[in-house]
Amino acid sequence: MNTPAKPQLIxxxxxxxxxxxxxxxxxxxxxxxxxxxxxxxERHLAYDRVHLSEYFSGRDAxxxxxxxxxxxxxxxxxLRLAEAVVAIDRNKGEVVTDQGRTPxxxxxxxxxxxxxxxxxxxxxxxxxLVYRTLEDLDAIRAAAETATTGVVVGGGLLGLExxxxxxxxxxxTAVVEFAPRLMPMQVDSExxxxxxxxxxxxxxxxxxxxxxxxxxxxxxxxHRMVFQDDKVLETDLIVxxxxxxxxxxxxxxxxxxxxxxxxxxxDDRCLTSDPAILAVGEVALWQGSIFGLVAPGYQMAKAAAxxxxxxxxxxxxxxMSTKLKLMGVDVGAIGDAHGDRTxxxxxxxxxxxxxxxxxxxxxxxxxxxLVGAMLVGDNSVYDTLLQYYANRIELPExxxxxxxxxxxxxxxxxxxxxxxxxxxxxxxxxVTKGDVCATIDAGAVDLGAVKGSxxxxxxxGGCAALLKTLVxxxxxxxxxxxxxxxxxxxxxxxxxxxxxxxxxxxxxxxELMEKHGNADTHGLGCDICKPAVASILASCFNEPITDAAHxxxxxxxxxxxxxxxKNGTYSVVPRVPGGEITPDKLVVLGQVAQRYGLxxxxxxxxxxxxxxxxxxxxxxxxxxxxxxxxxxxHAYGKSLRTVKSCVGSTWCRYGVQDSVGMAIRLEHRYKxxxxxxxxxxxxxxxxxxxAEAQSKDIxxxxxxxxxxxxxxxxxxxRPRHAELFATDLDDEALYRTIDRFLMFYIRTADRxxxxxxxxxxxxxxxxxxxxxxxxxxxxxGEELERQMQTVVDTYECEWxxxxxxxxxxxxxxxxxxxARPDPDIITTTExxxxxxx
Amino acid sequence: MTTANxxxxxxxxxxxxxxxxxxxxxxxxxxxxxxxxxxxxxVAVFYLPGHAQELYAIDHHDPFxxxxxxxxxxxxxxxxxxxxxxxxxxxxxxxxxxQCLEDEAVTLRTWQVSFKGDExxxxx
Numbered sequence: 009m010n011t012p013a014k015p016q017l018i019x020x021x022x023x024x025x026x027x028x029x030x031x032x033x034x035x036x037x038x039x040x041x042x043x044x045x046x047x048x049x050e051r052h053l054a055y056d057r058v059h060l061s062e063y064f065s066g067r068d069a070x071x072x073x074x075x076x077x078x079x080x081x082x083x084x085x086x087l088r089l090a091e092a093v094v095a096i097d098r099n100k101g102e103v104v105t106d107q108g109r110t111p112x113x114x115x116x117x118x119x120x121x122x123x124x125x126x127x128x129x130x131x132x133x134x135x136x137l138v139y140r141t142l143e144d145l146d147a148i149r150a151a152a153e154t155a156t157t158g159v160v161v162g163g164g165l166l167g168l169e170x171x172x173x174x175x176x177x178x179x180x181t182a183v184v185e186f187a188p189r190l191m192p193m194q195v196d197s198e199x200x201x202x203x204x205x206x207x208x209x210x211x212x213x214x215x216x217x218x219x220x221x222x223x224x225x226x227x228x229x230x231h232r233m234v235f236q237d238d239k240v241l242e243t244d245l246i247v248x249x250x251x252x253x254x255x256x257x258x259x260x261x262x263x264x265x266x267x268x269x270x271x272x273x274x275d276d277r278c279l280t281s282d283p284a285i286l287a288v289g290e291v292a293l294w295q296g297s298i299f300g301l302v303a304p305g306y307q308m309a310k311a312a313a314x315x316x317x318x319x320x321x322x323x324x325x326x327x328m329s330t331k332l333k334l335m336g337v338d339v340g341a342i343g344d345a346h347g348d349r350t351x352x353x354x355x356x357x358x359x360x361x362x363x364x365x366x367x368x369x370x371x372x373x374x375x376x377x378l379v380g381a382m383l384v385g386d387n388s389v390y391d392t393l394l395q396y397y398a399n400r401i402e403l404p405e406x407x408x409x410x411x412x413x414x415x416x417x418x419x420x421x422x423x424x425x426x427x428x429x430x431x432x433x434x435x436x437x438x439v440t441k442g443d444v445c446a447t448i449d450a451g452a453v454d455l456g457a458v459k460g461s462x463x464x465x466x467x468x469g470g471c472a473a474l475l476k477t478l479v480x481x482x483x484x485x486x487x488x489x490x491x492x493x494x495x496x497x498x499x500x501x502x503x504x505x506x507x508x509x510x511x512x513x514x515x516x517x518x519e520l521m522e523k524h525g526n527a528d529t530h531g532l533g534c535d536i537c538k539p540a541v542a543s544i545l546a547s548c549f550n551e552p553i554t555d556a557a558h559x560x561x562x563x564x565x566x567x568x569x570x571x572x573x574k575n576g577t578y579s580v581v582p583r584v585p586g587g588e589i590t591p592d593k594l595v596v597l598g599q600v601a602q603r604y605g606l607x608x609x610x611x612x613x614x615x616x617x618x619x620x621x622x623x624x625x626x627x628x629x630x631x632x633x634x635x636x637x638x639x640x641x642h643a644y645g646k647s648l649r650t651v652k653s654c655v656g657s658t659w660c661r662y663g664v665q666d667s668v669g670m671a672i673r674l675e676h677r678y679k680x681x682x683x684x685x686x687x688x689x690x691x692x693x694x695x696x697x698x699a700e701a702q703s704k705d706i707x708x709x710x711x712x713x714x715x716x717x718x719x720x721x722x723x724x725x726r727p728r729h730a731e732l733f734a735t736d737l738d739d740e741a742l743y744r745t746i747d748r749f750l751m752f753y754i755r756t757a758d759r760x761x762x763x764x765x766x767x768x769x770x771x772x773x774x775x776x777x778x779x780x781x782x783x784x785x786x787x788x789g790e791e792l793e794r795q796m797q798t799v800v801d802t803y804e805c806e807w808x809x810x811x812x813x814x815x816x817x818x819x820x821x822x823x824x825x826x827a828r829p830d831p832d833i834i835t836t837t838e839x840x841x842x843x844x845x
Numbered sequence: 846m847t848t849a850n851x852x853x854x855x856x857x858x859x860x861x862x863x864x865x866x867x868x869x870x871x872x873x874x875x876x877x878x879x880x881x882x883x884x885x886x887x888v889a890v891f892y893l894p895g896h897a898q899e900l901y902a903i904d905h906h907d908p909f910x911x912x913x914x915x916x917x918x919x920x921x922x923x924x925x926x927x928x929x930x931x932x933x934x935x936x937x938x939x940x941x942x943x944q945c946l947e948d949e950a951v952t953l954r955t956w957q958v959s960f961k962g963d964e965x966x967x968x969x
Contacts, residue, residue, distance in 0.1 A: 496923070530896065532872070534921030535930035535937075560872035564917050564932030567873075572932055576912035819875070823887070824868040826878045830887075830913050832906075 014043045015113035017316065018103055020093045020258065022048030024057055025289030025305035026118030027074050032313035034083050041317065044085045045110060047103070049092040052142055053077060058302055061169050063145050064176045066718065066732025072142075096262040098282060114284055114316060117259060117272060118309075121252035121290035121300070126161065130223030135230055136246045139170040148247060152177040155244030157229055159183070161220060162250035163190040165332060170249045171212050172335040182213035182241065184233070186250070189216055194330065194341035198359060199384040202366045206337045206385065215241070252300055254291040267293040276322035278312040286312045299326055303435040310438065327398060327435065331390045336775065338387035343397050344370055344380035353379055358411045367411035369393070376402055381411075391474045399431045424481040433478060434464035434471045441478060448482050455479045473771060494759065495536040497525050502684065502759045506544050515549055516557045517541050539563045540759040543646055546682035547754045548795075550802040552809045553645075553682075554816045565644035568820070569806055570626055573619060575833055575844040578626060580606070580618040581643035582633050583679060586653045586671030586691070587614025596636040604629055607841045613650030613688065615641060620842055622829055627820050630807040639679075639805040646760070647682045648689070651675040652700065656693030656710070665710030667693030670739070674708070677743060680803045681750065681796075684757040684766075702730045705763040706746055714738050717745055719777075722764035731767075731774055734782060744793060748781045751792035857882040858968050863890065863902075866963040874916035874929065876905045879956070881969045888956060889916035890965065891929065891940060898927075900960065901940035902967055904953035907931045915953070 017038075019026055030046060033039070048054070055072040063072065080087040088105075095104040102109045123138040125131050135151050138144050139160075152158065158174040160167045163185030174181040183190070189200025190207065204214045219236045226232040229242040259272040265281035267273055271293025278286045288308040290300055299305065304326030314321035329342040345368070347353045352373030359366050367389065370380035378396040383389070389410060396403060396410070404410065429442035439462045452458045458479050459465055465475045493499045498520075500508070505520070514520045520541060521531050533541070542561035546553060553559070553566055565571050570578035582597070597616050601608045607619040621629055630640075643649060651674050654660065656667030671691040681687070690701030691708040700723075701707030707718035713736040721730025734745055757766040770777060779785040810816045822830050834845040863877050869892040879888045887905035905913045910933040918929040921937075923946065928937040937946040943953030957968040 528925075530922040530925065530927065532893070532896075532920055532922040532927060534923060534928075535919040535935065538919055538921065556871070559870065560920060563919070564914075567917065572914070572917070574910055574912065574933065576910075576914040576933075818868070819870055819873075822876060824864045824875045824877050824890075828878075832911075832913055 017042035021118035027054030029309040117287040119255040158245040167249040340383035439464035582638035583641040585675040651689035654698035663693035720767035747796035876916040902956040
């Protein structure tokens with residue numbers, strides 16, 4: 009009864025393209041058809057190499073990973089990591105590793121490339137490294153620990169990225185480029201000069217037109233590089249990043265056809281000279297070209313997946329246009345950026361030496377089509393230019409208007425309307441405007457749904473802004489109102505309402521409704537706008553939320569300053585700053601729970617939750633808690649919840665700072681701060697990170713020199729690692745940075761938007777956020793700090809305020825005309841405690 | 846059930862004092878016990894000072910959670926009609942007639958209420 013065995017498909021290589029191929033195969037149901045085995049030489053599962061430099065700015069291997077071993081297991085794909093294939097035996101149809109031989113029926117080479125190390129005598133010396141894998145980065149980091157200077161050989165895209173990484177490791181950094189300018193492939197001499205100025209302004213020395221002849225022992229440093237003119241440069245660390253070479257050894261040894269300068273020759277279906285074997289990604293040579301970008305690799309993966317399933321989706325070459333941000337400098341190149349491949353092409357150039365921006369257009373001889381473009385210092389027009397280029401859209405009468413500064417005669421950005429259906433929106437996942445429209449026609453109603461179904465903008469993310477504009481436009485044109493109004497009562501976003509409240513000094517909901525509400529309502533507001541406005545008023549003026557003017561606005565939990573549970577009773581959570589609590593206070597919590605018949609549970613935020621409190625018991629419970637020195641924990645509010653901490657240097661033998669002390673100071677500083685959503689902090693006393701700070705909105709991790717600040721993490725339904733925001737801050741700088749960050753979040757986020765989602769929707773992303781908060785690019789830093797100080801200075805425990813005011817306690821009656829408790833609240837016991845029946 | 850209620854209303858309902866103006870919370874609700882011909886009931890009373898109709902009385906019992914919590918919901922107006930949002934699962938109920946906006950099949954009981962001086966009276 010043997011079913012015939014499925015043919016064996018082997019994929020060699022688990023990089024970005026190799027993994028994409030697996031995803032394509034899974035999506036197309038190839039696991040029904042093949043037994044699939046993947047060999048990866050590295051010990052890591054496929055990770056995002058495009059964002060590799062972030063490994064030095066706080067991201068770890070897990071967060072760079074593109075998938076999980078569970079994904080592979082779930083689809084029955086055998087994943088063999090840290091097992092390099094050393095030979096292909098085409099006669100027997102087997103691949104050979106140091107573990108043994110595995111037969112194949114079909115084979116895919118996705119072995120990628122290696123950095124090219126120029127054949128310079130001395131290039132094998134210790135401290136001469138490359139920049140390609142996580143292991144390479146670990147080696148660079150280790151070598152940097154004992155180095156003060158570093159040199160990158162190669163001034164191209166990857167070289168500048170590596171230079172940025174060395175700078176980030178606090179090395180005095182230099183870039184040595186053989187060509188007369190940086191990024192010779194992408195920019196011309198004018199652009200290269202501007203780029204050099206900008207890179208040098210960041211403290212990186214730039215040496216162009218230099219060929220390294222030898223690397224020998226240095227005098228002051230570990231190495232000395234000797235150039236063609238006998239000039240020398242001394243350095244402790246050298247990183248080679250002078251281009252890539254396809255990893256075609258397996259193909260070469262097994263006799264597959266290679267190109268003259270390497271690369272496995274493939275046809276449009278990604279087949280090599282042996283029809284049982286395919287190749288994709290940077291190892292593959294298509295029509296004489298190696299494609300060193302991820303998007304063409306993904307397109308090859310698609311073509312290969314189709315080929316393996318007898319489909320036909322040929323690879324047709326790929327556009328090599330790129331948009332980069334290198335060490336904070338925008339560089340963009342589109343099509344024939346140098347204008348040397350298009351006969352009769354004409355060029356427009358614009359150089360702003362003050363703002364340090366350079367833009368160049370290459371247009372066809374008749375001036376009607378864009379054939380190439382080059383940008384340095386500002387990529388804001390990249391998306392528009394790319395659409396003109398890729399879709400052969402007719403240029404405006406005066407093409408120069410496309411690159412002139414806005415405000416003058418500048419042409420407006422190309423609207424989504426002007427794009428044909430074939431316009432490529434996301435080149436990583438090959439999504440066209442037509443695909444996006446089809447998704448919307450099929451029922452997608454927002455950006456998230458479009459992303460989920462097309463995967464557009466989930467690769468490099470470069471098309472995020474364009475995609476959003478397109479989706480909004482298409483939804484609108486289908487009559488789906490992309491209404492940014494918060495609700496029917498206000499034609500404003502939360503951010504606009506915040507600005508109105510602050511600028512006009514409006515202190516009540518009623519005044520806001522009278523001045524800015526929509527006239528065709530009863531002016532009562534609703535359960536959307538009232539809590540949102542309540543939160544804005546609290547963020548701005550911090551008046552007690554139980555004041556008569558504010559109490560009808562509050563969400564149920566805020567109204568009674570406790571968390572309503574499913575049977576109408578409440579849970580009570582006193583603040584336990586930093587999770588530190590005295591034995592005396594613990595005893596009080598136990599006594600209160602006994603006295604009022606409460607169920608107790610320790611929370612994830614290092615506090616104790618008391619469940620099952622009846623409405624009419626809340627004031628008495630709080631009377632006792634306040635008497636014992638507790639204050640409200642705001643577990644009910646869209647506000648600071650807890651600052652979780654590990655025990656830190658006071659007890660722990662690894663701790664380098666007093667994390668509990670810092671957690672307590674932070675908790676006292678920001679307690680009571682109301683925000684668009686709840687806010688959680690974590691403080692760890694060392695890099696072991698026991699407080700899990702990187703899953704919090706604000707994460708603080710101790711270093712030898714102070715504190716590293718992480719922002720916008722989240723646990724919950726959609727976990728997100730917090731991103732490293734600033735390093736080695738002292739206490740004061742830490743408070744100041746968090747003040748600014750939180751106030752900026754409060755100002756600009758949507759209602760009920762956690763920092764993680766806010767961050768993901770923030771145009772300009774983390775870089776923009778750093779500019780605003782750390783460099784004060786909007787000039788609002790001091791104002792944000794002042795606003796925060798106002799909130800800090802006006803803090804008052806809401807429960808202490810309420811129980812001293814009989815008028816406010818009036819509400820804490822189950823029935824206004826009867827003192828009996830609600831007879832419908834019935835409890836039972838389980839594991840020695842009460843719970844709702 | 847609905848017809849029985851309606852019949853009961855017409856036959857035996859009487860106006861009775863419920864609470865005082867000082868017991869109410871402006872633009873919000875309180876709960877009270879009321880004697881009805883079918884027995885005691887929990888009623889949520891909402892007070893909208895300055896509006897055409899200032900008082901509403903509606904079931905305090907939330908049929909979706911089976912908890913007695915409606916008086917603790919947020920008051921608002923949706924498409925021109927005053928509503929209360931259940932504090933548990935957020936369904937909206939019209940104050941005028943108790944109709945649930947999210948589920949046509951669900952309606953809360955409502956009662957007539959009005960001020961007599963500073964007293965609140967209910968017809969139940």
